[in-house]
Amino acid sequence: MITTITTTTTTTVVILQQVAMFAALGVVVLIASLVTKELLSSTEGKTRVSSMAPRLKMAILPLLFAFAVILAMKIWEILY
Numbered sequence: 001m002i003t004t005i006t007t008t009t010t011t012t013v014v015i016l017q018q019v020a021m022f023a024a025l026g027v028v029v030l031i032a033s034l035v036t037k038e039l040l041s042s043t044e045g046k047t048r049v050s051s052m053a054p055r056l057k058m059a060i061l062p063l064l065f066a067f068a069v070i071l072a073m074k075i076w077e078i079l080y
Contacts, residue, residue, distance in 0.1 A: 023070050030063040 033056060040053040 023066075026063060026066050027070070030060065030067055033060050033063060 037053050037056045037060060040049055040056065043050040
């Protein structure tokens with residue numbers, strides 16, 4: 001009985017640590033993508049590099065959604 005509780009607790013702690021790690025990684029990737037998009041959109045002319053800026057939006061939108069969910073959950077933890 002105690003072994004089952006210990007195993008469940010350990011598994012839960014490890015899963016929560018992994019979730020926090022992936023959330024932090026997602027935020028870092030979002031920031032890097034936003035910076036890259038801004039730098040690419042500032043290039044003048046129709047070069048291959050400047051045409052990549054709209055395509056980068058495809059990666060930014062899901063990351064923004066994930067960031068919004070993370071932010072909402074953190075606010076929920078603080079309030080309740």
